[in-house]
Amino acid sequence: MNKVYAPLIDSHIHLDQYDDPKIEQMIRSLADLNIQSLISVAMNLSSCQRTEQLAQRYPSIVQPAYGYHPEQPLPDAQELQTLLLWIEQRIDRLVAVGEIGLPYYRRLEAIDRGELLDEQGYQDVLSALLQLAARYDKPVILHAVYEDAAIACDLLEQYGITKAHFHWFKGYPETIQRMIHNGYFISFTPDIQYEQEIQQLAAVYPAHLVMVETDGPWPFEGSFAEQMTHPMMTADVCREWAKIQGLTEKEARQILYQNTLSFYT
Structure with a gap:
């Protein structure tokens, strides 16, 4: 990739779910790919702890989010309080509270x-x-689609x-607005290449509110x-996304980079 282009940031990846050799290989490849950093999200306390270790091992590249x-399954009261305290004790070292949200697919x-x-x-x-995020003015990373997104908006x-x-x-027009x-x-994830619903969303959502992600290691088609x-x-x-928006790749990269940088700093 020509370095005159802006770098990219993977705004959502479960880095802790890869094994160490794959992570090492992945991290070593980023500079040549002009990828600046990874927003590494967590799933529970053990996931948070491994994500913290990765952030310490690869400072500035791995930007941790805990949630x-x-x-x-729902955590019990003690499990939740332990997690909240653990996150609060590290609040100055995380870029966001996440991944958090509502169980759309589990409910189905x-x-x-x-x-x-x-x-x-x-x-x-x-x-x-x-409430923890609000108390410390931290961004949040949400898993909330369709009807769950409206509930998430209510709480936000x-x-x-x-x-x-x-x-x-993914969501309904009134929630999108x-x-x-x-x-x-x-x-947007790689499924923007082949999912019509995602392509339609990419055509209407304002460019200044968009980032790119992989949600790795989730596989794609x-x-x-x-x-x-x-x-x-x-x-x-x-x-x-550039094609859908009528932008050059250089323009698109600059927008996406600045969007992600401004959101997470």
Whole structure:
């Protein structure tokens, strides 16, 4: 990649879910790929702890975010309090509280099994993490799609949080307009190449509120099938987004870089 282009930042990756040899190889490749850094999100306390170790091992490249991913069983009260305290003790060393949100896909799976999910319990966990972020004026990284996104917006407004990043977002037109009005960011993954719903969103969401991500190690289809998800795929996302927006790749990279830099600093 020509270094006259702005670098890219992978705004959402689960780096802790790769094994150490893959991480080492990945990190070594970033400079040649003109990728500046990775926003490494966590899923629970053990994930947070490994992410912290990676941030210490690769300072300035790995930018840690700590949270509790909603697509897993609810933590009990003690587990949640332990996590909140752990995050609070490191609040000056994280770039955001995340990944946090609501269990859209877990709820669908429960419905398929004829079971009920404790939706209020998940909202309570999200509220606790949002309150922590609000107390220290930290950005939040959200997993909240479709009807869950409207609930997340309610809570963000309730706690006065304005710096919100909805990763890999999918949602309804009224929620999209609400998010735009509130200045919330979204990010696109490699599926922008082949998912019509995502392409339609990319055409209407304002360029100044957009970032790129991989959500690695989540695998993708199309030209990415059977490939290990790697931050270098952000360049493919950028090129596709540029095409949709009618921008040159150089223009798109500059916008995406400045957006991510301003959100996370």
